[in-house]
Amino acid sequence: MTSDLWKKLTSTVGLVCTRHDGVTNVMSAEWAFFVNKQPLYAAVVLGPRSATRKLIEGSGEFSVTLCAEDQAEIADFAGSHSLTDIDKTAGEPIRLGEPDATATPWVKGGVAAVECLLRRTVDLPVHTMYIGEVVAEHVPDRPRRPLVKHGAMYGLGDPLVRTAVVATAELRPGGVLRVAATAPAHDSTRTWRVTLLDTDGAPTPLGSHPSSAHGDLLVDIEPPCAVEPGYRVRVETQGAKPGFSAISGAAR
Known part of the structure; x- marks a missing residue:
């Protein structure tokens, strides 16, 4: 099996924010998606070297912002550096919003952001999936176009025109x-x-x-x-x- 087959997945880039013991972190996760409608659950899948794992497990909560297309630079930055290297939240383009239902902030400017309480952890052979119940949502006043990850990062084009039964x-x-x-x-x-x-x-x-x-x-x-x-x-x-x-x- 080809080693980069996983890059064929198309998803909206997520910015995962965590806060625990006075430490706040933001990281990029292209495997971030909703996994249940009612109640609404969101999941993020993190690699074994991610410092965010300990923060989620310690606090029992996290937030996810689904990136808008003008947040490509933020997504690249948050995915290129680790909390163990530097505090990423000081960067001016990363604007954090105050939480409504948790103690975890969320990144402003996306398509939508949700605050989640951790409900389940699923251990995979290498990665770990963290599943949280959405307890608060933050939606912009006007719709934003999503940032799409498919190997590289893309913006959406015009809606496809379907013509046939x-x-x-x-x-x-x-x-x-x-x-x-x-x-x-x-x-x-x-x-x-x-x-x-x-x-x-x-x-x-x-x-x-x-x-x-x-x-x-x-x-x-x-x-x-x-x-x-x-x-x-x-x-x-x-x-x-x-x-x-x-x-x-x-x-x-």
């Missing part, structure tokens, strides 16, 4: 055909047209169907004819290219 179809017990699909711009008011295509491409309309509450399609249809091996489904909706699918579960 993606569909799948499955023949279920009793001959019922289940069809699922998504399309650009989720819209709970849109309708979907489903068509059965035989091996020659001849169409059999299977009706129009409403969207789910999330704007997607998930419907069970009783086809008017037997579904033979090699049959396909076409799904159409307004404003998107049609989607096609083979039918799983059909005899081959």
